[in-house]
Amino acid sequence: MEVKMELHKTLEELRRNFKSGTTRNASWRKAQLSALLHLLRHCEEKIFAALNEDLGKDPVESYRDEIGVVEKSTKHSLSHIDQWMAPKKCRLPLVMFPTTGEVLPEPLGLVLVFSCWNFPISLALDPLVGAISAGNAVVIKPSELAPACATLLANLIPVYLDGSFIKVIVGGADVSATLLQHKWDKIFFTGSPRVGRIVMSAAAKHLTPVTLELGGKCPAIMDSLSSPSDLRVAVKRVVGGKWGPCSGQACLGIDYMLVEGKFASTLIELLKKEIVKCFGNDTRDLKNMSRIVNKHHFRRLSNLLEDPSVFSSIVHGGSLNEEKMLIEPTILLDPPLDAEIMTEEIFGPLLPIITLNDIQETIEFINSRPKPLAIYAFTKDDNFKRRILSETSSGSVTFNDVMIQFVCDQLPFGGVGESGFGRYHGSYSFDTFSHEKGVMHRRFIFEVESRYPPWNNLKLRFLRMAYNFDYLGLLLYILGLKG
Amino acid sequence: MESPKSLEKDLKELRESFRCGKTKEAAWRMRQLKGLSTLLKEKEEGIFDALRRDMGKHKAEAYRDEIGTLIKSINYALANLKGWMSAKKAPLPLGAFPTTAEVVSEPLGVVLIISTWNFPIGLSLEPLIGALAAGNTVVIKPSELTPTCSSLLANTIPIYLDNSAVKIIEGDASVGEQLLRHKWDKILFTGSARVGRMVMLAAAEHLTPVTLELGGKCPAVVDCIPNSRDRTMAMKRIVVGKYGTCAGQACIAIDYILVEKKNAAALVEALTFRIKSMFGDNPRASNSLARIVNRHHFLRLKNLLVDPKVQACVVYGGSMDENTLFVEPTILLDPPHDADIMTEEIFGPLLPIITLNSIEESIEFINLKPKAPAAYIFTKNESLMKRMISETSSGSLAINDCITQFAADTLPFGGVGESGFGRYHGKFSFHTFSHEKGILRRSFLTEFWFRFPPWNNNKLLLLRAAYIFDYIAIVLIVLGLKKS
Numbered sequence: 001m002e003v004k005m006e007l008h009k010t011l012e013e014l015r016r017n018f019k020s021g022t023t024r025n026a027s028w029r030k031a032q033l034s035a036l037l038h039l040l041r042h043c044e045e046k047i048f049a050a051l052n053e054d055l056g057k058d059p060v061e062s063y064r065d066e067i068g069v070v071e072k073s074t075k076h077s078l079s080h081i082d083q084w085m086a087p088k089k090c091r092l093p094l095v096m097f098p099t100t101g102e103v104l105p106e107p108l109g110l111v112l113v114f115s116c117w118n119f120p121i122s123l124a125l126d127p128l129v130g131a132i133s134a135g136n137a138v139v140i141k142p143s144e145l146a147p148a149c150a151t152l153l154a155n156l157i158p159v160y161l162d163g164s165f166i167k168v169i170v171g172g173a174d175v176s177a178t179l180l181q182h183k184w185d186k187i188f189f190t191g192s193p194r195v196g197r198i199v200m201s202a203a204a205k206h207l208t209p210v211t212l213e214l215g216g217k218c219p220a221i222m223d224s225l226s227s228p229s230d231l232r233v234a235v236k237r238v239v240g241g242k243w244g245p246c247s248g249q250a251c252l253g254i255d256y257m258l259v260e261g262k263f264a265s266t267l268i269e270l271l272k273k274e275i276v277k278c279f280g281n282d283t284r285d286l287k288n289m290s291r292i293v294n295k296h297h298f299r300r301l302s303n304l305l306e307d308p309s310v311f312s313s314i315v316h317g318g319s320l321n322e323e324k325m326l327i328e329p330t331i332l333l334d335p336p337l338d339a340e341i342m343t344e345e346i347f348g349p350l351l352p353i354i355t356l357n358d359i360q361e362t363i364e365f366i367n368s369r370p371k372p373l374a375i376y377a378f379t380k381d382d383n384f385k386r387r388i389l390s391e392t393s394s395g396s397v398t399f400n401d402v403m404i405q406f407v408c409d410q411l412p413f414g415g416v417g418e419s420g421f422g423r424y425h426g427s428y429s430f431d432t433f434s435h436e437k438g439v440m441h442r443r444f445i446f447e448v449e450s451r452y453p454p455w456n457n458l459k460l461r462f463l464r465m466a467y468n469f470d471y472l473g474l475l476l477y478i479l480g481l482k483g
Numbered sequence: 484m485e486s487p488k489s490l491e492k493d494l495k496e497l498r499e500s501f502r503c504g505k506t507k508e509a510a511w512r513m514r515q516l517k518g519l520s521t522l523l524k525e526k527e528e529g530i531f532d533a534l535r536r537d538m539g540k541h542k543a544e545a546y547r548d549e550i551g552t553l554i555k556s557i558n559y560a561l562a563n564l565k566g567w568m569s570a571k572k573a574p575l576p577l578g579a580f581p582t583t584a585e586v587v588s589e590p591l592g593v594v595l596i597i598s599t600w601n602f603p604i605g606l607s608l609e610p611l612i613g614a615l616a617a618g619n620t621v622v623i624k625p626s627e628l629t630p631t632c633s634s635l636l637a638n639t640i641p642i643y644l645d646n647s648a649v650k651i652i653e654g655d656a657s658v659g660e661q662l663l664r665h666k667w668d669k670i671l672f673t674g675s676a677r678v679g680r681m682v683m684l685a686a687a688e689h690l691t692p693v694t695l696e697l698g699g700k701c702p703a704v705v706d707c708i709p710n711s712r713d714r715t716m717a718m719k720r721i722v723v724g725k726y727g728t729c730a731g732q733a734c735i736a737i738d739y740i741l742v743e744k745k746n747a748a749a750l751v752e753a754l755t756f757r758i759k760s761m762f763g764d765n766p767r768a769s770n771s772l773a774r775i776v777n778r779h780h781f782l783r784l785k786n787l788l789v790d791p792k793v794q795a796c797v798v799y800g801g802s803m804d805e806n807t808l809f810v811e812p813t814i815l816l817d818p819p820h821d822a823d824i825m826t827e828e829i830f831g832p833l834l835p836i837i838t839l840n841s842i843e844e845s846i847e848f849i850n851l852k853p854k855a856p857a858a859y860i861f862t863k864n865e866s867l868m869k870r871m872i873s874e875t876s877s878g879s880l881a882i883n884d885c886i887t888q889f890a891a892d893t894l895p896f897g898g899v900g901e902s903g904f905g906r907y908h909g910k911f912s913f914h915t916f917s918h919e920k921g922i923l924r925r926s927f928l929t930e931f932w933f934r935f936p937p938w939n940n941n942k943l944l945l946l947r948a949a950y951i952f953d954y955i956a957i958v959l960i961v962l963g964l965k966k967s
Contacts, residue, residue, distance in 0.1 A: 019850070024873070060938035060946065068950040075951070090893035099884075101894050106876055108899070185900065197687050204683035207676060207695065209904035214690070230927040240935040278936040288936035389922065390507065393589055401925035410573035411584055411921035416591070417668065421692035423919070436906070438894030439872060442884035444713040452719050453727050453761040453771030455543035463543060467551035468558075 004178055010167060011139070011182055015110050017164045018137040023107060026085055032132045032161055033078050036125065039160040040071055046156070047121055050148040054120060055246060056291035056325070065245055066121040069407060073126050076409045076426060077133045084133065084430045087439070095466050095474070098443045105434040107135035108209075109185030114176070114199065116190040117293055118249045118347075120146035124153055127188045128166070130429025136186070137165040141179055143191075144172045145293055184208045186433060190251075193418055211422025211432055214415055215345045216372035217255040220402065221362045221388070223379035224263050231270065234378040234400065239274040241376070241402025243329045247290045248349040249297070251373050251419075252403050255346050258362040261355040268331060268353065272316050275329045283319040283328050291325040292348065298325055301348040304341040305330075313352075359384065363391050371395075371417030376402050395419050448478070487661060493650050494665060497593045497620040500648045506590060506618040509568055513561060515615045515644050519608065520557045522643040523550055529635055530604055537603065537629035538729065539774030539808075548728065549605035552890055556609055559892045559909060560616045567616065567913045573921070576952050583924045588917040590618035591692075592668030597624045597659065597682065599674045600776050601732045603632035610671045611649070613912025619669070620648040624662055627655045628776055667691050669916060673734075676901055694905025694915055697898050698828045699855035700738040703885060704845045704871065706862035707746050714753065717861045717883065722757040724859070724885030726812040730773040731832040732780075734902075735857040735879075735886055738829050741845040744838040751814060751836065755799050758812045766811050767804065775808040775831060784810055784831040787824040796835075842867065849875050854900030859885045878902050 022028050040047070047067060051057040057065075090101040111131050115124035124140050131138045140157070142150035154168040169175060180187075180202035189199045190213040203210045220238060225231045242254040259267055280287045292298045302320050305311050310332065311318075317330030332352045335341050341352055356362060359379075366375065373395040377388050385399060395415040398405050405411055406425075414423025424432050450462035465473040505511050523530070527550060534545040573584040594614050598607035607623050614621045623640075625633040637651040652658065663670075663685035672682045673696040686693045703721060708714045725737040742750050762769040775781045785803055788794050793815065794801075800813030815835045818824050824835055839845060842862075849858060858877035862868060868882055878898040881888050888894055889908075897906025907915045933945035941960065948956035959965035 021874070058936070058938045060943045061936070063943055064934055064946050068946055072950045090891070092891055092893060096887070096891065099887075099891075101888075101891055103895060104872065193690060196690060200687035200690065201684055204680050204687055207679060207683065207697070207901055207903065212690065227927075233927045233930060236930075236935060244936055288938050389587065389920075391504070393918065394920065396921035396923070398923040399925060400927060401923070404925065405584075405921055405923045408573070408575060408579075408584055408921070408923065410575060411923065412586060412919050413921070416918040416920075418690055420690070435876065435899040436895050437877065437899070438879035438888055438891070438896065439882070440879070440884065440888040440891060440894060441868075441882040442887070444710070444716045444883060447716050447719070451547070452723050453541075453544075454763065454769065455541040455771045457542075460543040460546055463547050463551055467546075467555045469555075 007178055014137045014165065014167065018109055023135040023137060023165055026082060029081060029132055029135055030078060033074050033129065035160045036074050036129065037071060039156055040067055043156055046152060050152045051121065053148040054146040055293060058288055061290065066119055069122045070125045070129065072407065073129045073409065077129050080427065081133050084427055093469060094471060095469055098445050100441045102439050104437045104439050105134065106437055108433060108435055109136060111136045111138050111186040111188065111433055112179060112184045113138060113140045114189040114191060115140060115142045117143035117145035118246045120149035123190045127424060130424050131433045133430045134433035136433050140168045141176060142168065142170060189213065196420065211424065212420040214418065214420035215251040215347065216370060216415065216419040217345050218252065218372045218374045218376065219366055220254040220257045220376040221359065221378065222257055222259045222267060223359050223381060223384060224260060225378065225380065235270040235274050237402050239271060239278055242351050243279065243289060243349050245403060247292060249293065249347050252406055254351065254376060254402055256352040256354060258354050258356060258365060260359050261357060264333060264353060264355050268315055268333065271331060279329060284321065286326050286328060289326060292327060298322060301327055301350065304346065304350060307339055310335045310339045310341055363387055366392050371419055373415045373419040374398060393417065490661060494593065496647055497622065497650065501592050501620045506620060506648060509564060512564060512615055512618055516557050516561055516612065518643040520554065522639050523553055526639050533631040533635045534604065536631045538776060541770050544773065549602055552605060553608050555890065556612050556892065560612050563910065564616055567910055578949065578952055578954055581926050581929065585922050586919050587922060588617065588919050591916060591918055592619060594619045594669040594916055595622050595624065595662060595667045597670065597672045597674065598626055600626035600628035601729045603629035606673045607636055610907060610912065613907050614916045616913050617916035619916050622650050622652055624652050624659055671915065672696065679903065694907065695903040697901065697903035698734040698830065699898065699902040700828050700852055701735060701855045701857045701859065702849050703737040703740045703859040703861065704842065705740055705742045705750060706842050706864055706867060707743065708861065708863060718753045718757045720884050722754060722761055725834050726758065726772065726832045727761065728886055730775065730810065732776065732830050735889060737859060737885055739835040739837060741837050741839060741848060743842045744840060747816065747836060747838045751798055751816065754814060762812060767809055775810055781805060781808050784833060787829065787833060790822055793818045793822050793824055846870055846874050854902055856898045856902040857881065
C-alpha cells in the first residue's frame with residue numbers, strides 16, 4: 001500500500017514537472033542525450049558485468065547488441081533533433097488562400113517504457129532516447145528477469161540524467177500491474193503477445209496510445225545459392241543471426257528455416273561446421289554463447305524437445321546443461337508441424353529446418369502462420385524476392401542477412417499483426433513519442449460570404465466550385481459573371 | 484440486421500477477397516475510389532434527402548461538410564495514390580554500401596470503420612477512402628441514430644463498389660459488440676470516449692491497432708481585435724463554427740469561449756447580431772440550423788440548463804422545442820466552472836463565454852482541462868499566438884478561423900490525450916490503414932566479419948569504430964596499425 005502511495009506521489013511529481021515546460025526545450029533534450037552518452041562510456045564495464053551476470057553475455061556481444069546500439073541511436077538523435085523538432089510547412093490549396101498550415105510535433109507528456117530481459121539495456125534505453133528527444137517525462141520499468149541490469153539502471157540513471165523527469169522503477173509483475181493502473185500519455189512495450197494484451201487492455205481504460213513490440217516466429221528462407229562463397233557467407237550469417245544474439249532469445253532472431261528438401265543435408269553440414277567454429281564443440285564448455293535467462297525458460301525449451309517425434313528429428317546438438325543454463329546449438333530436421341516447437345515462438349537456441357519440395361512453397365507456408373516480426377530470405381532470384389515482398393507480410397524483410405535491420409536508423413522497426421504495431425528507431429522513435437499537431441493560420445484579408453448561412457442555392461454552387469478547385473468558375477462567380 | 488452466421492460469412496468473404504490479392508493492385512483501388520466518386524454524384528439528391536431527414540441539414544451544409552469534402556478527398560487520393568504506393572528509398576550510411584534499404588506500404592488486411600451520427604456520410608466514407616487507397620477490404624458500421632443515412636449507404640455502396648471487398652453492416656450497439664468480438668487488422672472509431680474505451684479493450688484481445696477519433700471541449704480564445712472589419716469576420720467564423728456546423732454537434736465545433744472581462748459585453752452583442760443575421764429573428768424557422776439528433780441528446784442539452792445557477796447565465800436564446808428537436812442558438816455568460824456545461828462536452832448550440840482578468844490566463848485555463856480535438860484563437864497578437872501554439876496541446880490548432888482545418892488534406896486530423904490518438908485525412912489516411920515494411924537488401928560481397936563470434940578484443944575495437952562510422956579507424960585496426 002505504501003509502495004503504491006509512493007509510486008502515486010512520484011508520478012504526480014513527474015506530471016507536475018512536465019507541465020513546467022522544461023522538457024520542451026531543445027537544450028534540455030540535448031543535455032539529457034549527451035548525459036546518456038556519458039553514462040554509457042563511463043559505466044561500460046559495469047554494464048558489461050551486469051549483462052554477464054544476468055545473461056552470460058560476452059562483452060563484445062554486449063557492445064554489439066546493447067551499448068553500441070544505444071550510443072549510435074543517441075548520436076543519431078543528437079544530430080537530427082533540431083530538424084525533427086522543427087515544424088513542417090504544409091501546402092494548402094489555393095482556394096484556402098491566404099492560409100498557412102504546418103505540422104508541429106509536441107511531446108505527449110508522461111510516458112512509460114516497459115523493457116524486456118533479453119536486451120535489458122538497449123530495450124530500455126533505445127526507447128528512452130526517442131522519448132527524451134520528443135520532450136517527454138519518462139518512467140522505465142526494466143524486466144525483473146534481468147535483475148542486475150535493472151538495479152544498474154536504477155542506480156545510474158538518477159546520477160547522469162535529470163531525475164525530475166526521468167525515473168527507473170524496478171520490481172516484479174505486481175509493480176507492473178500498479179504502473180498500468182495509472183494514466184500515461186503513451187506506453188511503449190517490448191515483450192510477449194500475452195503481456196502485450198494485458199498492457200493494451202489496461203491502456204484502454206485511460207485511452208492511452210500504445211506501441212507493442214512483440215515476437216513471433218521469424219522464418220529464414222534459404223534458396224539454393226550456386227556460388228560456394230555466397231553459401232559460406234549465408235551460413236555464417238544464419239549461425240550468427242540464430243545463436244549469436246542472446247542464444248536465440250531474440251524477437252528478431254531466426255526462429256526456423258525453410259529450405260528445399262534436396263538441399264537440406266548440405267545446409268546442415270555447413271551449419272554444423274560454422275557452429276563449431278563460433279561456439280566450440282565442447283558441450284560442457286560452450287564459448288561465446290549467452291545463457292538461458294532462467295530456469296522457467298530453460299525448462300520451457302527442454303520441454304520443446306521432450307516429445308519423442310521432436311527429439312528424433314534432432315540432427316545436431318540437443319544437450320542441455322542446467323547447471324550452467326546453457327543449451328547447445330541444436331538443429332532439428334522436419335519436426336512435426338503441429339508440435340509446440342513449430343507452433344510457439346522458440347526464443348532459444350533450437351533451430352528447426354523445414355523442408356519443402358519447391359522453394360516457392362515457402363510463401364504459402366509463411367502466410368498460413370501469424371505475421372512475424374521479420375522474414376529473412378537468402379536468395380539471388382529477383383522474381384522470388386518480388387514474390388516474398390508482395391505476397392507476404394511481416395514487420396520487415398531482410399534479404400541475404402539476419403538481424404542487421406535493427407541497427408538501421410533509417411528503417412522503421414516494429415511488427416504487424418500478431419508481432420505488434422507501432423515502430424521506432426531513428427526519426428520513428430521521435431514520432432512515436434510525439435503528437436503531430438496541425439496548425440492552421442488564416443488571415444482576415446478577404447472573406448467570401450458564400451461560406452456562411454443563411455443558405456441558398458447560390459452558395460451551394462459556390463461550395464461546389466470551391467471543393468472541385470474550379471478556380472476559373474470561382475473567379476467568375478466572385479466577379480458576378482457566373483451565377 | 485446482421486445475424487451472427489451471416490456476419491461470419493461476410494467476414495470470410497472479405498478475408499478471401501483480401502487474400503486473393505486483387506486489392507493490392509493500384510487499378511482496383513482507383514476503380515473503387517472512382518466508384519465512390521460516382522456514387523456521390525449520382526446519389527447526391529438521395530444523400531441530401533437523407534441528411535435532411537436524419538439531421539435537418541440544409542443542402543449547402545450537407546455539401547460543405549460531407550459531400551464536398553469527400554469529393555475533394557477522393558480527388559486528392561486519386562492524384563497521389565501512385566506516389567503513396569511507391570517504395571521510398573531509405574539512405575544508409577556510406578559504410579553500409581552496397582546495401583540498400585527502402586520502406587514500402589502494404590495493406591493491413593480487413594479493417595473496421597465505426598462511424599457516428601453527426602456527419603453520418605462523411606465520417607463513414609472519409610476513412611473508407613483511406614482504407615481503399617491503402618488496399619484493404621472494409622466493413623463500415625454506420626450509426627443507427629441516423630437510420631436514413633445508414634440505409635442509403637447499405638443500399639448504394641454495393642452498387643458502386645466491389646461488394647466482395649466493402650460491406651456496410653447496419654445495426655445498433657449489439658451489432659457493434661458482435662463486430663468487436665472478431666479479429667480485425669485495424670479499427671478506426673469515431674465517437675465518444677466511453678465507447679472508445681470499449682473498442683480499444685475489445686481490440687486488445689486480438690492485438691488490433693486502433694485509431695480513436697474522440698471528442699472534447701474545444702476552446703476558442705477571443706482576444707480584442709482592433710480592426711472592425713477583422714472583428715466582423717471573426718464573429719462570422721465563430722458563429723458558424725459553433726452553431727453553423729451541425730448545430731454545434733461536432734467534435735471540432737467551438738465548445739466554449741474565453742474572453743477578457745472588459746470585452747465580454749461587446750462580444751455578446753456582436754455574436755448576437757451575427758446569430759440573427761445568419762439564422763434570422765426566428766431561428767426556429769431558419770433552414771440553416773441543423774436539428775438535435777434525437778430525444779436523448781435533446782434532453783441531455785436541456786438538462787445542462789436546468790441548474791438555476793446556469794439558467795441565470797443565459798444572455799441570449801435558451802428556447803427549446805422537444806417536438807421538433809430544436810434548440811435555439813444560446814449564449815451563456817460565466818456559468819459556474821463546476822457545472823456540467825463546463826465539465827462535459829456540450830455537443831450542441833449552447834455557448835458558454837468565460838471571462839478572465841487577462842487574456843493570457845486562457846492558456847492556464849485550457850491546460851487545466853483534458854486535451855481537446857481542436858483549439859482556436861482569434862487574435863492579431865503574435866506573442867499570444869506563439870504562446871497558444873507552444874504552451875497548449877490539442878489535436879489541431881487554428882488561428883483566426885475554426886473548423887476549416889478539417890478540409891485541409893495536408894494537415895493530420897486526429898486527437899491527443901482524451902480526444903484520442905491516430906490521425907487521418909490525405910496521406911495520413913493512407914498511412915493509418917497501411918503497414919510500412921522496412922526492406923533491407925544485403926550483398927554477399929562485403930561483410931563486417933567482426934560482428935560474429937568467436938569474440939576477441941580486436942572485434943570489440945572494430946565494432947566501436949563501425950558504430951561511429953569511423954571507416955579510417957576500421958582500416959587501421961584491420962591493418963594492425965591501431966590497437967586501442
